Amino acid sequence: MVEDVESTLLVFSSRGHHRPLRLSRGWDDALVFDGDDTLWETMPLFREAKQSFLAVVRSSGLPTENAIDRLDEIDRQRVESEGLTPARFGGSLLETYRTLCAESSVDANPATENRLRAIGTDVAGKTAMTDPAARAVLTRLRCAFHLLLLTQGDEEVQAQRISDSGIAHLFDVALVVNIKNESVYRRLRRDLLPIPRRIWMIGNSLNSDVLPSLAAGYKAIWIDRPTWVYEDETNSIPRGVHACQMLTDVPRIVTGSG
Numbered sequence: 001m002v003e004d005v006e007s008t009l010l011v012f013s014s015r016g017h018h019r020p021l022r023l024s025r026g027w028d029d030a031l032v033f034d035g036d037d038t039l040w041e042t043m044p045l046f047r048e049a050k051q052s053f054l055a056v057v058r059s060s061g062l063p064t065e066n067a068i069d070r071l072d073e074i075d076r077q078r079v080e081s082e083g084l085t086p087a088r089f090g091g092s093l094l095e096t097y098r099t100l101c102a103e104s105s106v107d108a109n110p111a112t113e114n115r116l117r118a119i120g121t122d123v124a125g126k127t128a129m130t131d132p133a134a135r136a137v138l139t140r141l142r143c144a145f146h147l148l149l150l151t152q153g154d155e156e157v158q159a160q161r162i163s164d165s166g167i168a169h170l171f172d173v174a175l176v177v178n179i180k181n182e183s184v185y186r187r188l189r190r191d192l193l194p195i196p197r198r199i200w201m202i203g204n205s206l207n208s209d210v211l212p213s214l215a216a217g218y219k220a221i222w223i224d225r226p227t228w229v230y231e232d233e234t235n236s237i238p239r240g241v242h243a244c245q246m247l248t249d250v251p252r253i254v255t256g257s258g
């Protein structure tokens with residue numbers, strides 16, 4: 001009989017501390033799921049924001065050609081200095097707008113800049129739609145695996161996404177980190193999961209989910225879904241990675257039934 005384990009939001013970050021985790025169920029294997037664009041969809045929220053940005057650029061009389069590509073590139077470059085924060089995206093909208101203004105020898109308009117700040121802020125506040133299959137898939141898997149949720153980004157935004165998802169109670173634990181790199185995966189394995197025989201990481205990003213977890217000794221499943229340019233920098237799928245299209249493919253892979 002499966003013990004009903006209450007889900008706990010545990011913040012595990014390079015800045016802060018985490019509490020030791022005791023997984024009270026007796027399973028040997030653990031599945032670690034990514035959040036953004038694996039369990040819930042944030043890309044539509046960003047696409048909508050970029051269309052609003054484009055409308056602002058157009059109404060300002062600036063050239064719209066390649067405006068979104070340029071925004072993506074500026075946003076990717078600013079991750080190093082600004083991190084995965086809501087403020088970074090809003091700042092990238094402003095920086096792109098100001099660049100386009102400078103290139104057209106036009107003064108940036110303060111009211112337009114405020115509009116762009118609002119577009120950036122709105123993305124973080126909107127509810128991301130949970131994958132319709134997530135509840136059934138996780139309910140099935142938690143009968144045989146420890147389930148962990150590991151999501152990266154702003155703590156407040158991610159805590160809200162976890163809460164909004166409606167599936168947090170299906171996880172033994174949910175963790176928010178600043179960035180998912182090899183040392184985070186090693187630390188997770190060492191500190192939080194000393195017992196399981198095998199650990200799988202499941203996510204849509206080769207850079208954040210697949211490559212660093214593989215390097216830390218996990219097995220990995222890559223869900224081939226659209227992501228953003230920062231996560232898309234790596235194009236080749238390493239050997240041994242299981243690639244699939246949908247969350248509903250995961251049970252078959254982790255149980256070795258096909």
Ligand SMILES: [Mg+2]
Pocket residue numbers: 034035036037038203204205
């Ligand atoms: Mg993701």
